[in-house]
Amino acid sequence: MSTATVAPVAHPHLLDEDLLVSTPRPLRVVAPARRRRPRVAYAVVAVIGALLIAGAQMGLSILTTQSTFDISSVAQQQRTLNLQKQVLNDKIMGLTSPQYLAANAAALGMVTGQSPSYLRLSDGAVLGPQRASNATSSLDALGNGSVPNALIATTPLVSNAQATINGAIAPTPAPAASAAAANPATPPALTDGLPTPATH
Structure with a gap:
């Protein structure tokens, strides 16, 4: 077996003196890298965006609540109109x-x-009793x-x-009765507490 000789690898950048003698370099204080200051514009944009989102949610909540009240009011009007329509239909049915x-x-x-008379169109003859009622x-x-x-x-x-x-003569309603008749949905006025049924 033959022994292989290892030849030193020469670096073209390093001179022989550098390889043999190394001189100590002076120590330097290495300061940590300065941290960047956060930009104020980003913070302002984030705060304004959060405020806009909160304001939009509040506005949508107010609009939804207002529309709910409007729907409730319209539904109440519809019920009132349906009742008035039913009353008017009852009056029409009575009048007809x-x-x-x-x-x-x-x-x-x-x-x-009692017995009607008829006129025959073919010859103009009158059929029936031909007398006045x-x-x-x-x-x-x-x-x-x-x-x-x-x-x-x-x-x-x-x-x-x-x-x-x-x-019979149609009775003229009293002022208190006419007020109650004008708005039949209201209960009668209580003068002496709650009404109680007569038990005797």
Whole structure:
């Protein structure tokens, strides 16, 4: 076996003197690198952004709450209008009832004939008794056999504002009663505490 000789590697930058003799270098104080000051602009932008987000959330919350109150108010108005519509429909149903129409016709002097007469168009002949009706109606729409209509019990007739379907004079409401009738949703006024039922 042969022994390999290791030759020193020569660096082109280093001279032989540098390899043999090393001179001590003087020590220097190495200060830590100065920390950068945080920029004020970044902090200002961050604070303004946070304030804008908080303000936007507050504004949306206020708008949502306001719209909730508006919806509640409109729903209350809708309920009131539905009740008024129902009252008006009841009045219309009463005014178009056969009893009210018959009472108004009788108050105007109209009578119901017993047997009607007919005119035949082909030859112009009149069929039937051909006589005028009596002063009284043959049918009594408001008689004992009819069912009373509570919707029109106090409604005045068209021809006479003081008469009702029963023939009575329409009562004039007292001032306190008219206020209660104008707003039927309000409870009666309490003068002596809560009302109690009579037990005896």
